Amino acid sequence: MRVSFHEELDGLCAEIQEEGNLVLRSLRAAMNALAQHDVELADEVIAFDDEIDGSYSEIERGIESLLARQTPVAVDLRLVLAMLHINLHLERMGDYCVTVAKLIKLTEGVPEKRPLIEGLEEMGDRCEEMIRVALDSFAQRDIEAATSLVELDELIDRVNRRAVHRILELAGDPVAHEWGLRMLLVSRCLERIGDHAVDIGEQTAYLVSGEFREFTDASRPESALS
Numbered sequence: 001m002r003v004s005f006h007e008e009l010d011g012l013c014a015e016i017q018e019e020g021n022l023v024l025r026s027l028r029a030a031m032n033a034l035a036q037h038d039v040e041l042a043d044e045v046i047a048f049d050d051e052i053d054g055s056y057s058e059i060e061r062g063i064e065s066l067l068a069r070q071t072p073v074a075v076d077l078r079l080v081l082a083m084l085h086i087n088l089h090l091e092r093m094g095d096y097c098v099t100v101a102k103l104i105k106l107t108e109g110v111p112e113k114r115p116l117i118e119g120l121e122e123m124g125d126r127c128e129e130m131i132r133v134a135l136d137s138f139a140q141r142d143i144e145a146a147t148s149l150v151e152l153d154e155l156i157d158r159v160n161r162r163a164v165h166r167i168l169e170l171a172g173d174p175v176a177h178e179w180g181l182r183m184l185l186v187s188r189c190l191e192r193i194g195d196h197a198v199d200i201g202e203q204t205a206y207l208v209s210g211e212f213r214e215f216t217d218a219s220r221p222e223s224a225l226s
Helices: 002-036 039-069 074-106 114-140 143-147 149-168 174-209
Strands: none
Touching (some): 002 039, 002 074, 002 114, 074 114, 074 174, 114 143, 114 149, 114 174, 149 174
């Protein structure tokens, strides 16, 4: 019975990783659609979200079924709870990719400003890196890697702040300013994806240590997770 139980846990962990790969595909496609202003690719991102949602629902059902039949304790219970949260964070990331795709469609035919697009591309690259680190830290139960997400997230926040300043500079051009406001929402979506990656890192730390602590100030030595 216990062997079967742990096999189920391993299977759910593998499904979490696969859901993460789906999110990475969606993010990469959304950023390509942004860089190329490819409306058809944006439509594909929107349609692809059904696969992410399907993966989310399957994992949720698997966890519910496991809890109905088993009584996990200690680290096994923490793993189940962590997977519930991580599953939700990944699904939310997919939703943000869809929002980016929809914003791209809303700016069809509007001239773009390359410096701002390049900044958003940098944010997308950072988000992809953070998702990979978050998934790897969970798979390897690596607290050090999990806490490193805070510093990576700060890099995204810096680019986001630069994007805001560039958008404010467009205020004198109504058409460009409207486009810029759409891009501000794109920037916000990417920022939130980074935040969700940090949240996954927090779940990994909880799984390993048995203590939940937010990483808000984890980059400061006096408050970092020990």
